Amino acid sequence: MKEYKTSNVKNIAILGHLGSGKTSFGEAMLFAGKAIDKKGEVERKTTVSDYTAEEQARQTSLNSTLLPLEWKGYKINALDTPGSEEFIGDIENVLSAVEGAVVLIDATKGVEVGTERVWGELVKKHIPTIIFINKMDKENVKFDEDIADIKDALSKNALPFAWEIGSTNNFKGVASVLDNIAKLVDGDKTKDADIPADVAGKVEEIKAELTEKAAEASEELMEKYFEAMELSAEDMVTGLKESVHNCEIFPILVGSGLKNVGVDLLLDTVINFIPSAAEAPLKKATDGAGKEITRKVDVNEPFSAFVFKTTIDPFVGTISYFKVLSGQVKLGIDAYIPELDTSVKFPGIFTMMGKNQLPLDVANAGDIACVAKIAEFANGLTFCDKKSPIVYAKPEYPTPVIYVAIAPKNKQDEDKLSSSLAKIRLEDNTFEIIRNPETAQQLIGGQGLTHIGYILEKMKNMFKVEVTTADPKVVYRETIRGKAEVQGKHKKQSGGAGQYGDVWIRFEPSDKDFEFAEEVFGGSVPKNYFPAVEKGLIDTLEHGPLAGFPVIGVKATLYDGSYHPVDSNELSFRLAAALAFKNACDKIKPTILEPIYEVKVTVKDEYVGDVMGDMTKRRGRVLGMDQGHGVQEITAEVPEAEILKYATDLKAMTQASGRFSRKFLRYEEVPEMLVKKIVEEHKKDQQ
Numbered sequence: 001m002k003e004y005k006t007s008n009v010k011n012i013a014i015l016g017h018l019g020s021g022k023t024s025f026g027e028a029m030l031f032a033g034k035a036i037d038k039k040g041e042v043e044r045k046t047t048v049s050d051y052t053a054e055e056q057a058r059q060t061s062l063n064s065t066l067l068p069l070e071w072k073g074y075k076i077n078a079l080d081t082p083g084s085e086e087f088i089g090d091i092e093n094v095l096s097a098v099e100g101a102v103v104l105i106d107a108t109k110g111v112e113v114g115t116e117r118v119w120g121e122l123v124k125k126h127i128p129t130i131i132f133i134n135k136m137d138k139e140n141v142k143f144d145e146d147i148a149d150i151k152d153a154l155s156k157n158a159l160p161f162a163w164e165i166g167s168t169n170n171f172k173g174v175a176s177v178l179d180n181i182a183k184l185v186d187g188d189k190t191k192d193a194d195i196p197a198d199v200a201g202k203v204e205e206i207k208a209e210l211t212e213k214a215a216e217a218s219e220e221l222m223e224k225y226f227e228a229m230e231l232s233a234e235d236m237v238t239g240l241k242e243s244v245h246n247c248e249i250f251p252i253l254v255g256s257g258l259k260n261v262g263v264d265l266l267l268d269t270v271i272n273f274i275p276s277a278a279e280a281p282l283k284k285a286t287d288g289a290g291k292e293i294t295r296k297v298d299v300n301e302p303f304s305a306f307v308f309k310t311t312i313d314p315f316v317g318t319i320s321y322f323k324v325l326s327g328q329v330k331l332g333i334d335a336y337i338p339e340l341d342t343s344v345k346f347p348g349i350f351t352m353m354g355k356n357q358l359p360l361d362v363a364n365a366g367d368i369a370c371v372a373k374i375a376e377f378a379n380g381l382t383f384c385d386k387k388s389p390i391v392y393a394k395p396e397y398p399t400p401v402i403y404v405a406i407a408p409k410n411k412q413d414e415d416k417l418s419s420s421l422a423k424i425r426l427e428d429n430t431f432e433i434i435r436n437p438e439t440a441q442q443l444i445g446g447q448g449l450t451h452i453g454y455i456l457e458k459m460k461n462m463f464k465v466e467v468t469t470a471d472p473k474v475v476y477r478e479t480i481r482g483k484a485e486v487q488g489k490h491k492k493q494s495g496g497a498g499q500y501g502d503v504w505i506r507f508e509p510s511d512k513d514f515e516f517a518e519e520v521f522g523g524s525v526p527k528n529y530f531p532a533v534e535k536g537l538i539d540t541l542e543h544g545p546l547a548g549f550p551v552i553g554v555k556a557t558l559y560d561g562s563y564h565p566v567d568s569n570e571l572s573f574r575l576a577a578a579l580a581f582k583n584a585c586d587k588i589k590p591t592i593l594e595p596i597y598e599v600k601v602t603v604k605d606e607y608v609g610d611v612m613g614d615m616t617k618r619r620g621r622v623l624g625m626d627q628g629h630g631v632q633e634i635t636a637e638v639p640e641a642e643i644l645k646y647a648t649d650l651k652a653m654t655q656a657s658g659r660f661s662r663k664f665l666r667y668e669e670v671p672e673m674l675v676k677k678i679v680e681e682h683k684k685d686q687q
Contacts (some may be wrong), residue, residue, distance in 0.1 A: 001068060001358050003353060004075040004367040006299055007276040010270055011077045011323070013094045015122075016104035017114030018060060018083030021134045023049045025104060026067050032263045033069030033076070035353065049080045053461045054454055064090045064309065066321065066352045066368065071267045074276075076320035076353075077368045078102075079663055085117045085659070086448035089397050089430030090309070093379060095121060096395045097308040097323040097368060101129045102266065107141040107254075113657045119154050123383030125427030125630045126281075128244050128274055130251045131158055132266055136171045136266035137185075137256040143168075150252060159213065161207050161251040164263060165199055174254050175199050177206050178236060178650045189260055198565040214239025217542035237272055244273040245502045266686050277366020283325060284393040285382075288338040295326045295390060299365045300389035303327025307381045308395075314370075314462055319352070320377040323368050325392065327385065328361040336386035337376055343386060344374050365470060379429055397429045400445025401660060402647040404469040406453050407442060413465050417442070424455055431455060438550070439473040448647050473685070474641045476678060477593040477667050478544030479553035483508040484587035488580025490572050500564035501572030503533055506581040510555035514541060517557040525561040525573070533558050536577030538563050545585040546675070547682040551591075552667065556581075592675050593667035595640040601650065603658040604635050610653055618642035619671075637665060 014022050026049045027039040038045035043055040049065040065076040068607055079094045081087075093102075093393020098186030101122055118261075122129050131154070133146050143164045148160045163183055173184035175195045180203070183190040195203055204410060215225035217239035217484055227233055231239065237364045243249045275411065277297055283306075287293045295301055309321035322329070322551050329335075334344045349369045350357040363369035377383070380394035408417045421444065432445035446452045446668060485506045492499040503525060516534040518525075525533070541551040561576075599620070603611050611634060620638030650658045670678060 004225040017112035086451040217242040301326035305383035335383040480588040482589035500566040500567035501576035504560035515555040536574030
């Protein structure tokens with residue numbers, strides 16, 4: 001692929017709800033740009049985008065895919081993204097590297113849950129967006145209702161730039177408002193024609209509205225409009241482009257990716273209205289020492305880039321996708337990584353089309369390219385000219401909402417399991433790996449069961465590791481509620497030197513995990529044995545008296561005791577301290593503590609009552625609510641044991657529209673009625 005100037009590079013994300021036709025639309029874009037000779041089909045597993053075994057098995061996108069194409073002197077780097085909201089990490093990576101987006105909507109279904117989710121991300125990041133109503137060739141399409149749905153659910157400033165030709169079940173093509181031409185279906189392509197009379201009136205009505213919007217972009221255009229009550233085609237583009245860049249309006253286009261209808265109009269709209277890499281806002285950055293700096297997206301600036309995506313190829317190894325933000329990146333440069341304070345020599349660069357590499361000589365500022373086998377690279381990492389260090393802001397990723405315990409089916413695969421998990425973690429920043437020493441479980445965390453299932457499939461297909469799964473065990477603690485003063489005396493005679501340690505210790509509750517104090521007078525216990533007493537208590541508190549959970553919230557004060565000048569030693573006093581705690585257990589009222597999490601649940605207004613009622617059933621405490629646009633964020637505190645599968649339950653409760661985050665807060669006492677059950681279950685697990 002040839003070299004392109006920064007002003008001629010457009011980077012866009014293709015987003016939409018699961019099943020909205022993104023993969024087929026990506027094929028249509030590549031076909032229109034002559035990047036491929038023949039369109040692949042999802043059902044036949046021949047598409048450029050869905051090339052992994054997991055995607056082909058499920059017939060849905062699970063990874064973002066780079067689809068570069070050339071169109072009328074421009075290079076468009078289109079990034080096809082997964083439809084499931086559980087792959088939000090990959091979507092966040094893509095959105096950190098684009099200047100614009102195309103959101104696909106299934107014409108037969110209108111705005112769906114996934115549409116609203118990605119729209120929220122685009123609005124938050126202020127990314128100029130085109131809405132494409134896809135699948136217009138299907139039956140039972142109600143175009144007017146789709147337009148109303150978009151305006152109601154997404155933005156009232158979403159405005160048609162095109163209109164359907166042909167009524168429901170008789171789709172004939174699209175009318176381009178700004179070009180004033182029709183694109184009529186002609187086999188597997190379209191032909192230009194005059195706009196039919198039955199649509200012409202609607203097109204004129206829309207154009208009048210767009211003219212007013214274009215005029216509002218500047219005083220100069222407003223004056224021209226008032227003088228002639230119209231604007232030239234050039235002025236229309238100028239005014240509307242300004243409004244699209246500022247996210248003040250969102251063009252609505254229409255067509256069918258499967259039938260290649262409206263695709264060329266979409267590509268023209270990307271060229272005319274989506275910002276180029278040179279027109280995009282500057283990315284936040286520091287100089288490596290924490291001081292904020294800015295750098296123009298300009299080929300004449302010192303080179304800098306950031307890695308936004310990583311994939312593991314079974315044959316090539318690590319492939320790092322990066323966006324050049326200044327200067328040029330090419331073969332042989334020394335790339336400095338400020339965060340690691342190290343440099344790497346750059347091998348050849350290339351771009352990807354699906355899984356296929358296309359060599360590049362150079363990547364200019366604004367362009368997207370790839371490099372293989374640089375072990376130091378990871379998602380979010382900046383590399384640059386060492387003489388002009390810069391560090392770009394990293395994307396923010398949600399934390400896992402569900403965990404699953406895994407173990408290899410074949411014990412010989414322990415090392416392979418660890419290795420494969422580490423490689424998958426390189427690709428996915430929303431995936432977490434935890435080894436819990438208390439429960440002896442290997443946990444993996446993700447954004448939902450689909451996300452977790454994909455990871456397990458990938459381990460099996462790519463790394464040949466199969467695992468068994470189980471629910472994670474809750475990590476409880478024990479504590480004391482009472483106060484007691486007890487003796488612990490260890491005495492052992494077996495001929496020769498014996499063992500002797502004698503302590504009196506006061507045990508009482510504490511707001512700290514463990515406190516040790518001493519009030520010994522008169523040398524009844526020599527100071528050199530104090531550390532042994534403390535160590536004996538620490539060892540004993542690792543396994544509580546009820547179920548063997550670690551004990552916290554204890555203050556132990558050594559206040560008296562005795563020793564033997566010959567038989568006393570450190571071991572004797574450690575054992576004496578352990579006996580003291582054992583003797584105190586009947587008096588200090590031990591109980592179980594459970595982990596409490598802060599949960600923030602974002603749901604549509606109509607589900608607030610259901611979610612709050614459900615939270616109460618889970619022994620949760622609702623602390624407050626924040627009102628958003630049509631949604632509420634509910635903040636609650638809830639025991640971890642009650643939310644182990646909350647991701648799945650929340651989906652069912654809110655028709656997949658709800659989402660949540662969780663964060664550990666503290667330990668709290670378990671209700672008395674649950675203590676016996678927890679103890680019995682834990683002892684059963686230990687058998």
